Amino acid sequence: MAVTFAEALRQGTGRGVKIGILDTGIVNIPSLEGSIGGHYQVVDRDCEIDVIENELGFDDVGHGTPCADIIHRHVPDAKLYDVKVMDYRSENSRYKIGAGIRYATQQGWDLLNICVGTQIDYFRLREVTQDALDKGLMIISAIDCFGESVGYPAGYDEVISVDYDLFTNPTQYCFTEKADICAHGVYVEAYNVDGVIEAYTGSSFACPHVTALAAKVREFFPAMTNREFITRLRELDGVDQLVNR
Numbered sequence: 355m356a357v358t359f360a361e362a363l364r365q366g367t368g369r370g371v372k373i374g375i376l377d378t379g380i381v382n383i384p385s386l387e388g389s390i391g392g393h394y395q396v397v398d399r400d401c402e403i404d405v406i407e408n409e410l411g412f413d414d415v416g417h418g419t420p421c422a423d424i425i426h427r428h429v430p431d432a433k434l435y436d437v438k439v440m441d442y443r444s445e446n447s448r449y450k451i452g453a454g455i456r457y458a459t460q461q462g463w464d465l466l467n468i469c470v471g472t473q474i475d476y477f478r479l480r481e482v483t484q485d486a487l488d489k490g491l492m493i494i495s496a497i498d499c500f501g502e503s504v505g506y507p508a509g510y511d512e513v514i515s516v517d518y519d520l521f522t523n524p525t526q527y528c529f530t531e532k533a534d535i536c537a538h539g540v541y542v543e544a545y546n547v548d549g550v551i552e553a554y555t556g557s558s559f560a561c562p563h564v565t566a567l568a569a570k571v572r573e574f575f576p577a578m579t580n581r582e583f584i585t586r587l588r589e590l591d592g593v594d595q596l597v598n599r
Contacts, residue, residue, distance in 0.1 A: 357574045359586045363525075366570025368432025373425060373465045373569060374458040376451060377418030379438035380411045383549040386419075389426050391433040394457065396450040403453045411436045413547050420544035420554055421469050421562045427544075428524075428566035435463060440470045448472040451507065452479040455493070459486040464572050467565040468495040469558035471505035483507045492572065492580050494565045496557035497533050504533065514568075514580050518560035525563070527587065534584050537563040 357365065372391065382390065393411035397404055413419045422434055437457065439450040451472065458466050459482070466486070472479070486493060494514045498505030508515040517532050518539025530536045539560030541553040567587075571578050 359571065359575070360590055362571045362574040363567060363590075366429065366573045368429025368566070368569040369573050371429065371432045371465065371569045371572045372435060372461075372463040373429075373432050373467060373565060374435045374437055374454070374461070374463045375418060375422050375425070376437045376439045376454040376458070376466060376468045377421055377470055378415035378440050379413035379418050380422045380434070380436035381413045381419045381547045382411060383419060383423070383545050383547065385423055385545045385549065386426055386434070389422075389430070389432070389434050391435045393436045393438075395438040396453045396457075398450070403449050405437070405453060405457045408438075411438070413438075415440070415442050416547050417469065417558065419547045420542075420552065421467065421558060423544040424542060424559060424562035425467060425566050425569070428563065429569040432569045435461070448474050448476040448479050448506070452476065452482045455479075455486050455507070456482045459489055459491055463491065464576070465565060465568055466491060466493045466495075467562055468493065468507060469561050471495065471498055471508055473498065473501045473503060473505055475506050475509070479506060480510060483510050483513065487512050487580065490577065490579075492568050492578070492583065494561055494568060496561040499557050508533070512580050514564065514584060516557055516561040516564050518555070518557045525567070527564070527567075529588065533557075535564055535587065536560070539563075
């Protein structure tokens with residue numbers, strides 16, 4: 355019997371779905387045991403941007419690890435791939451994010467969760483983002499809540515941009531003019547790099563909730579695109595625990 359979109363959102367665990375997390379890195383904390391498919395880092399070597407593999411992940415900012423934990427909590431069977439594109443210095447971020455997206459496309463992953471960004475609409479970033487989308491990669495990106503614009507890649511038309519608000523249920527969402535979707539991102543509890551629960555606030559911690567919803571759907575609808583996903587969410591109009599308030 356075919357699974358409906360709403361049923362996929364309720365039943366999905368992310369089985370068979372590969373999610374790239376472009377962020378500040380992921381530490382192998384106990385809550386993520388068995389969920390990480392690989393650790394990678396985008397590096398700048400003599401003005402050449404390259405992607406290298408790390409046996410052990412590291413997160414010197416403490417940002418990517420809780421984002422990964424939030425995703426894993428909702429889709430425990432999804433495989434997470436750590437792509438460190440930013441550190442505490444945030445140097446060459448637009449180039450590194452672009453390199454990370456290109457690498458994810460080459461690997462054939464299903465989803466990208468991007469909770470970092472740049473205020474610069476760099477043409478190469480736009481190109482690799484569109485290429486990834488054209489090849490079936492779903493990209494969910496947090497907006498910049500403090501910059502002059504929502505930032506990039508969140509600002510590109512076909513990327514699912516995510517803002518944050520306070521919801522009583524982490525699977526709740528609403529739609530706003532500033533972003534494609536607004537999800538739970540106030541006092542979100544997640545494990546930090548030390549494996550201790552901490553409360554986080556911001557669009558960066560709302561974005562993983564949307565990525566998890568997309569992973570649930572991709573488990574049953576592997577060809578689902580960004581636009582189709584948002585359109586179907588709008589059509590639900592508050593099915594069960596997925597409340598469009």
